[in-house]
Amino acid sequence: MTRIGAVSYLNTKPLIHGLRDRLGPSDSLTLNLPSRLATQLQAGELDVALIPSVEYFQGDRYQIVSDAAIGCRGPVWSVRLVSRVPVKKIRRLALDEGSRTSAALVRVLLWQMYGVRPQTTLLSMEQSPESADADAVLVIGDRAMHPERGVYSEIWDLGDRWCRHTETPFVFAMWVARPGVETSELQQLLAECRDEGCANLESIAAEHAAAHGLTNEDLHRYFAENLHFHLGPAERSGLQLFQQGCLELGLLRQRSGGLPTQRLSADG
Numbered sequence: 001m002t003r004i005g006a007v008s009y010l011n012t013k014p015l016i017h018g019l020r021d022r023l024g025p026s027d028s029l030t031l032n033l034p035s036r037l038a039t040q041l042q043a044g045e046l047d048v049a050l051i052p053s054v055e056y057f058q059g060d061r062y063q064i065v066s067d068a069a070i071g072c073r074g075p076v077w078s079v080r081l082v083s084r085v086p087v088k089k090i091r092r093l094a095l096d097e098g099s100r101t102s103a104a105l106v107r108v109l110l111w112q113m114y115g116v117r118p119q120t121t122l123l124s125m126e127q128s129p130e131s132a133d134a135d136a137v138l139v140i141g142d143r144a145m146h147p148e149r150g151v152y153s154e155i156w157d158l159g160d161r162w163c164r165h166t167e168t169p170f171v172f173a174m175w176v177a178r179p180g181v182e183t184s185e186l187q188q189l190l191a192e193c194r195d196e197g198c199a200n201l202e203s204i205a206a207e208h209a210a211a212h213g214l215t216n217e218d219l220h221r222y223f224a225e226n227l228h229f230h231l232g233p234a235e236r237s238g239l240q241l242f243q244q245g246c247l248e249l250g251l252l253r254q255r256s257g258g259l260p261t262q263r264l265s266a267d268g
């Protein structure tokens with residue numbers, strides 16, 4: 001029996017294409033916000049989950065299960081910082097409740113680019129970005145894919161900013177198992193679902209676009225041009241830089257084992 005958790009946003013549809021049908025009768029697949037998946041994996045309520053990459057850095061003996069991942073090599077579209085003031089002047093920052101990785105990424109970028117270290121608050125799923133009591137708001141996922149309703153001084157696409165700042169790709173989420181979970185079959189299964197998903201992006205886009213107020217073409221472009229679903233050597237370099245940035249800012253919980261960077265380069 002394997003309990004699998006995947007992100008409930010559109011970005012995950014190509015990764016879980018046909019997955020439910022290929023699981024055994026006692027396996028399960030549930031969908032949730034990335035932040036909640038991380039909590040569930042840590043609590044042992046899931047065995048394998050598509051968790052925010054920053055959570056992998058801090059997990060105790062977590063293993064990366066697959067080279068299928070959610071990343072980008074330029075603008076990602078669905079991860080945005082909307083700021084009412086020039087970004088250098090942000091003092092209060094509201095962070096999307098669904099996020100862990102982008103919540104750290106925005107702080108790393110603000111620090112490294114401008115020496116800015118704002119106070120943070122949470123933006124709940126029920127709250128709209130324009131109603132937040134903050135200078136700037138981080139929004140991710142499906143709700144970040146529509147034109148903003150507020151009036152903003154600057155809007156950042158965080159994928160674009162990271163890739164230009166570091167000249168490395170960015171990885172938002174990875175398939176990770178908790179210790180002791182047998183993952184050899186899953187490794188192949190998750191890669192096969194990703195490959196089939198990537199071979200069927202047009203039909204996946206057509207299936208989901210209208211319900212999310214998007215055109216088929218726009219959603220197809222998001223899958224094909226904004227998102228990158230492979231974790232390769234360049235992505236691992238990006239992850240290491242991101243991890244360093246998080247460590248420098250003290251954003252990671254203490255781990256008991258060796259440096260996570262060693263694990264990153266040793267895995268797969």
Ligand SMILES: C=C(O[C@@H]1C=C(C(=O)O)C=C[C@H]1O)C(=O)O
Binds near residue numbers: 007011078079103
């Ligand atoms: C590109 C995205 O990647 C996501 C961002 C995550 C995060 O910020 O923690 C986690 C999983 C991904 O769903 C997005 O949600 O728009």
